Amino acid sequence: MIKSNEKRVAKDVFNSIPSVDENVVNEILQKELVDFNKKIIVLDDDPTGVQTIHDISVYTDWSVDSITKGFLEEKSMFFILTNSRGLTEDETEKAHKEIAANVVEVAKKYNKEFVIISRGDSTLRGHYPLETEVLKDTVETDADIKFDGEVIFPFFKEGGRFTVDNIHYVQYDEYLVPAGETEFAKDRTFGYERSHLGEWVEEKSNGQFTAENTTYISLQQIRALDIDGITNQLLAVQGFNKVIVNAVDYVDVKILTIALVKAMKIGKDFMFRSAAALTKIIGGVSDKGLLTKEELMKEKSENGGLIIVGSHVKKTTEQLEELKTCSFIEFIEFNCHLVLEPDRFKEEINRVIETCESLISSGKTVAVYTKRERLDLGENKKKEELMLSVKISDAVTSIVQRLKVRPNYIVAKGGITSSDIGVKGLEVKRATVAGQIKPGIPVWVTGTESKFPGIAYVIFPGNVGTKDTLREAVEILSR
Template structure:
């Protein structure tokens, strides 16, 4: 069933306001009573788009998870990059992660909460990831999960859940998620926008929409904590809890009731976008990063932008970047992947040209050929293998850099993950903050190829049309 688009102004004018000062005081108190270590499993590096001052580990070894447990911060992130995995790889990774979390929690005598941070437009290995986590934790501990919280609200990206329907904002319109380009994703597609129906669809009918628990905007804005807490206390058999939200206030009110339910013995798994992590982790608001905060080593070298994502928003931002006088452009013809020798020559050309531009103090944008490689419906596996080869080649551009750029921007979730972990060889990074709403920046660790460099992780589906150009111009060593 199609749901009509809705006007942002009309929808938001009909939602009652809440006493934000009171909510702020209440959430602060409740978080002090919440002694869980929060481990956020990020299926691409964009999940840190609401936080700052937290660690991101790029592998899930027991050693690293133990380090995360020992940190003073209540929360740390583990980058899984599982959106780029097959189902089998995802299963294996999440079994290992869950086992290591249980072992580290036991060693540190600490209770924990796992948040599976997925895409705010509902793509990813769901419900596979949370089911594997649930089964593994339950098999290796005495924890039994009562339910799963589904909360894809992400204000910075214009993702709102209203009347249980998840929307993506396009200018002044709210479009149901199931009617956007994201729902047509070749790997993670779906048809439903109503989150209960979406969870039913994704679970192949194992969980029925009519039996799920729905946390309404009405009860959130009325601050009816007792009702919400009771709803959560009643959840059993790993049933789904759909949380409506249009503002951080809604997430804060929900979290107050949630912590109360958890402190009474309830156990939940979480599938959420980036907003919940900020609230549960008690992360304060922070101004957007300035050029001065990001450009610490005052090099005369140019910066590097790598564009891998093919979603419509990226293409629009790329077209806008072309209007900038701040950038030299290098196209990487990745379709030559079908001819290995030619592909190797093309990669060498791109690497050499990129090095020269950076050394000359010029900003360079390397972009993959914009047409998708399509071998036809019957050759999907082959296509996937080639896409991995392409991704490895794009990553190797950074790996083979001989000069340190003044900054690096990667456009697209999987692209930015591969460049961070393989190209820059980051083991642990600190989230410096955001350069634009929903666009995070890592400061790389001492072990990486370029220690202390500002690495901008620019999600494919986030930002205004001009954001990429404006960010590049802001970071450029030239003045505009």
Template sequence: MTEVKPISADILRSYKAVDEKKVDETLAKALAGLNKKIVVLDDDPTGVQTVNNVSVFTNWEVETLIEGFNEENSIFFVLTNSRGLTVAQTTAAHRQMAKNIYEASKATGKDYILISRSDSTLRGHYPLEPMLLKEETEKLTGRKIDGEIMFPFFKEGGRFTINNIHYVKEGDMLTPAGLTEFAKDKSFGYSSSHIGEYCEEKSKGAFKAEDMTYISLEELRDLEIEKIAEKLAAVKDFGKVIVNAVDYVDAKVFAIAFCKAVSEGKQFIFRSAAAITKVLGGVKDKALLTKEELVEKGNANGGIVLIGSHVKKTTAQFEELKKCRFPLEFIEFRAGRVLEEGGLKDEVETVVAKAEELIKNGKTVVVFTSRDLVKLDTDDKDKILEASVAISDAVTSVIGNLKVKPNFIIAKGGITSSDVGTKALRVRRATVMGQIKPGIPVWMTGEESKFPNMPYVIFPGNVGEVTTLREAVEILMGE
């Protein structure tokens, strides 16, 4: 395994500058000629953290997908929440998704490209999900998928790929992903920071790092589009393509070469973080959202912040939130009651009663799960995941059981925010308004939801600085 160690974040400024305006013009032409719908299957709702004015659907029924295919936008998202599913559940779901996407494509006469959007810190059902999409799509279309493009770069979250090693920015340093807390995830852990070796590790040696195709930062910054397209043209047998990137311009240059390869008949599936979705979708930049755009005038109720994630960053942000310049009421949700018969149900009733009373009186409440991780007497990954989902369902139902409409909702953590959107708020289709802070998306809920046309802030567990959650709350509570 390649030896890795943290490096200074100064390296991010050391790469050759590129005329980005010229790259943008070339990319716009390339995307215009692509003529394919970009369908993003998002394993939790944070994948929309780079886009705006884009639809996200919370089911994958054929009729829903046809709606997405018929939109003017070239891209739409389907929230699968598969990071909260067991292996058996995500297997069934992805086979059904691939079939339904094919049916919707046939019904609308529009071809498509699949992006399996997952965590920028490499957690998730990999290589299972892209492999399932490949197998089913090949069976249905009769066309071979030549390769899988690995693209975990996500600038807003401080995730960079350099010399094929994926890094997580922590302060002034870049830490190899395999050395972070994310790599120790009980359900989705790994040891390799080198993306090729990560693919080899996760595929149990079915794909070898030395056989993979690597797109370097030097090739991207030298605008070697023909060379990159030729590399893509040579990929076969679902070979892995590892793309290095430290800025959006790298994703844009790659996208130009990708469009060229596709125009010449190559077929790929992406396994990516959120950045490449914005680039391939041709989504324009938008200023960060303001209180005026996010809080309904005349609603004198308080807001609610729901904190489910347990990663180190969330806990630090939670502690910082206690320094908010506006008054907040904190209510602990005792997650350990999962170990008691009927314990979670009882806890929900207690928390909802407290929260409702405070919100009605104009107070903003923070409902947080106990910071101590619940320890189960098992090493079974599916059982651990199931307990985690049971706790998340209970926490989510706090929002679902509210009879009073808060003036804003923030959900912190991937599974938590997904469940709030789909189960508690009952959203079928939302529009991504944009971001309240970099990498922190806001949905506008649909007419069908529990609270129609209400901005809903989806705050990933592992994104932002220590102060970002507090700052987001202060924006929403500001004068």
């Protein structure tokens, strides 16, 4: 029996899973999606959730006007950036009530059925189950819809997140480490203990939903192409009980999506909590190669680029150290701990902005990074630390907000950092996802309304890539 707290050798796990003819799967999926006439609305709790798609719109507010534009687009799917991982529980609840009510209002106006996907972190952090519960309750109150179940699907191949035997893993080198044993599970705000996803649901819901009553879709069923059997499992789900999906490759997502679409056509309604893989498949997004510099930079500029590193996870710090080997980049450490001394903090912000402007306009690429040590005020100071972290985030955002010179490109490292810079710094209302510069690392092309229209904005998740990936992405942009 597999223990949920033991790491496993990745190649041994993958080699033990039967193969399947993907050409057959693609043919069935294509037929199933042809008449799946629902608008798919993806609520992204930070901007990194577009890391598998291309040529899809992202809206940075959830007004009726923005949602209407999304519904009227020809594409079946659009994203709304909620940035809820950077919000309090109260703020998250309020936002999701508004989103659900506005979606229902627009759907009724255009007589259009819809699916809501709550795109969450592939390492299981975020306001769960709060977000999907609020969405469920609000939609059921405002519309003639009753959700039968919730599909939990955190698989994300590009980031090395796999679910096997109902246990969710994060890949580190040649090992699969149970998610509950990683640094992500020790998150101050969104921490958890369980790696078995049924037990994780039970833990996060405080026992309201149990591992025993959860439906599990196994890799054995998926690879046996038991579409009828999986569909019947989905049809049996009721009472908003949970469905756990095992997956190690995109073919698993495709097979599950076929069964899901079949079940929904028969009349089942599901809420979704997933990482980025499901959105690509159910949204019918084609494969696309990694982006080139020529695709991203249509306008010639002598100015340097701007890289802002805010995330504090271990992987980001390792990537920053590797980036420092680049001789063409000037590095500026932003002493964010001065937030405890308002006058000196203001001086520090001004220093960073003035230095950035001077270097970028002289053709130098600049990397600004926050002090790597976390600000720790001691025990029982979570609220105070959160308030200070908001001030720091606002200060980092103001670097872009106040910048008078247009960089050749912008890279933001970390989910909350990239959200704040995109929405507040660049003032983006709607962006188009160009694709990915490296696996799992999306690029927005900003809209005409933004501070720097048409700029390539690289959204680099804190927890994705190897230690070389940030350097490699920047080298592509700077060649």
